[in-house]
Amino acid sequence: MGVAADIRRSLTGGPRPVVREHLARGESEAHALALLMLGCGLVFVGQWPRLMRVAQEEGDDFARLVAYAMLGWMMIWPLVLYGLAALTHGVSRLLGGRGTPFGARLALFWSWLAAAPLGMLTGLLAGLSGSAALANLCGALWIAVFAAFWWSSQREAARGPRAHGV
Template identity: 35%
Template sequence: MAITSNIAATYRGPGRVITRLLSLGQREDRALMYLMSACIIIFIAQLPRLSREAHLTGQELDMLLGGTLMAWVIIAPLLMYIIAFVARGIGMILRGKGSAYGARLALFWALLASSPLILLHGLTAGFIGPGLELQIVGLLWCVIFFWFWIGGSLAQERGA
């Protein structure tokens, strides 16, 4: 199934999608591709906000872009691996039957599947700016992300 179809299916049932992705076999390159794609999309989503910030404050856009690129494409993936490791540790404590790969896949896929809302958040930050609208979109993204991550984590901890 195509990635876009899987993203749409995740909104209907994140556990089923993670189970289907796990049934394709353990492929670390696939999980890394999901993570890096999500991080690049998040970087792209920041462009309207950074452009607005540079215009309003007089800062150099290049410096803002460089810092954000480093944060999302180099540092964030490393942190996501650490978070997935901790999530798997919690799964082991709770006697889950999942795997470290499944924990990584659930986290990375949740980040990628929630990326349409991250793009909406970036557009809201860039065109509307700080305010209630931005907070609502940010809260919606957080709720959806955690729903996807928890649902996927529970599915992979049950299976294996």
């Protein structure tokens, strides 16, 4: 299935079946990296309305703000998420998980991508209304959905390769 259909399936029925399918395809670091970069790219683009509002209100240069946001979302956050996936795998193994480092990465990266539409909505609301309560509420929802997806996906990944037919 396509990524958009998988995101819809994750949002409506939970991410576990989707993660199970991705893990059953076998280990492909290129696939995991593509999921991560797509998620970060969506969140980055979703921040443009907020950045335009900031540029207009503060008289700042929009291009400079976008360049800094691109550095953060496309270079720094992927490194942070790779480190977080490694830490998650270590904790999972200490708690008896049988998953692989790749499984922990895939679970985190898929969760990030599946929750990215809410990140885009948060940026849009912040651009339309500034730092209004609605944008903050949407941001909190985005974080909560991401955390719930990550928890569920990591539980699936911790089952180990044999559970996924690999």
